[in-house]
Amino acid sequence: MFRRTRVSAAVLLALAVAAGAAASPEEVKLRLPLKAKLPLRGNERIALAPFILVTDAEKARDKRLQNVDLQGEFHRFLKKQLEKKTKFEIVETPADVKLPTQNLTELARAQEFWASVGAQTNSEVVVSGSLEFKVEDRSGYKTEEYTSPIDGRTYYRQVYVEQTGFLFDIVFLVFDGRTGERLLQDEFKDFRQTSSRKADELQGLFENLFSLENQILNTFVARDREAERYIFKD
Amino acid sequence: MNRSRTWILTFLLVAGGCTSYNHPERAETQMKFGTDVAKKGLWREAAFRYEQAITKAPDNAHAHNNLAVALEANGDFARALAEYKKALELDPNNNYIRRNYARFAEFYTSYTKTTGKAAGVP
Numbered sequence: 157m158f159r160r161t162r163v164s165a166a167v168l169l170a171l172a173v174a175a176g177a178a179a180s181p182e183e184v185k186l187r188l189p190l191k192a193k194l195p196l197r198g199n200e201r202i203a204l205a206p207f208i209l210v211t212d213a214e215k216a217r218d219k220r221l222q223n224v225d226l227q228g229e230f231h232r233f234l235k236k237q238l239e240k241k242t243k244f245e246i247v248e249t250p251a252d253v254k255l256p257t258q259n260l261t262e263l264a265r266a267q268e269f270w271a272s273v274g275a276q277t278n279s280e281v282v283v284s285g286s287l288e289f290k291v292e293d294r295s296g297y298k299t300e301e302y303t304s305p306i307d308g309r310t311y312y313r314q315v316y317v318e319q320t321g322f323l324f325d326i327v328f329l330v331f332d333g334r335t336g337e338r339l340l341q342d343e344f345k346d347f348r349q350t351s352s353r354k355a356d357e358l359q360g361l362f363e364n365l366f367s368l369e370n371q372i373l374n375t376f377v378a379r380d381r382e383a384e385r386y387i388f389k390d
Numbered sequence: 391m392n393r394s395r396t397w398i399l400t401f402l403l404v405a406g407g408c409t410s411y412n413h414p415e416r417a418e419t420q421m422k423f424g425t426d427v428a429k430k431g432l433w434r435e436a437a438f439r440y441e442q443a444i445t446k447a448p449d450n451a452h453a454h455n456n457l458a459v460a461l462e463a464n465g466d467f468a469r470a471l472a473e474y475k476k477a478l479e480l481d482p483n484n485n486y487i488r489r490n491y492a493r494f495a496e497f498y499t500s501y502t503k504t505t506g507k508a509a510g511v512p
Contacts, residue, residue, distance in 0.1 A: 181486045184428060186463040188497055383493060385459045386486040388452035389425045390418050 181386040190379045201245040203279035204231055208258050210288035224357055226287050233365050242377045247277050260286050264329050267336035274333025285329040291357050292321040322348045322360030344368045417447035433463035451481035467498055
């Protein structure tokens, strides 16, 4: 009698386990393609023109920004990534090419200027836009929960936390090098925070850039991204 | 002796319930097989199995959801959208299907968004 009960219990347990396993969905990972935002052939000649530096006015106030050659670093990063991960031919505009305006809206409308840059560099596509990089001191007092080792109760206390924030905002303007017509305007933004007050600004800048890398490249070429979905067993 | 027999029986039942592909004529068998191959990344085979499951049980919301995921993985987004909609129509309160659909909708919107026009492309 006892033996039969035990066998029945085991059968029920087995059925419950099997039913539970079948009913609960499972998370699976997929790689989803991201179409390039610009329908290019993939072997065009792309000219990298200067970008408007939005942080220029703040440079005088923030000593740490003076150490960062934003234009140079961004151009170097973009050129390197495009050359490494695409088949485009990347050229830099000559040093004497100066932007006709420091206003982004007007820059986007300067069709004749962009056509002339395209002709000068013999490029089918010209890239410009604006760059904004900010280093923010986010140190301050924060409320923290703590459990007293004496009475075991939970209290709240104010602690001084040293943090630095790095904000990078890129507006991309892409022009047709033949007609000067604007093909695309897009914005990429990233914010990183480190737990140190004197965090290195160049390191922060590259952390921002590497996290935006996929999005930036996706403007020119197809990329893919990982996604999670649920599937059922029954 | 009896105890070990009980454990062996339990193991066989669990293992049998988890891996058996007997009765391919049943929708559940196709679903199970589809999910197992999907977890190995064989999404075309998985899609085929889920289609078979739907043929056998057209009102199974889970099968429509799974087929949508497999179609998504194969890049057939328009059909995936239709299958997600069908799955939600059959089981509108299923949170997992709703979550899948929301994630897919976010991706699909940005995927189909037309931006810019071709430069230098005839």
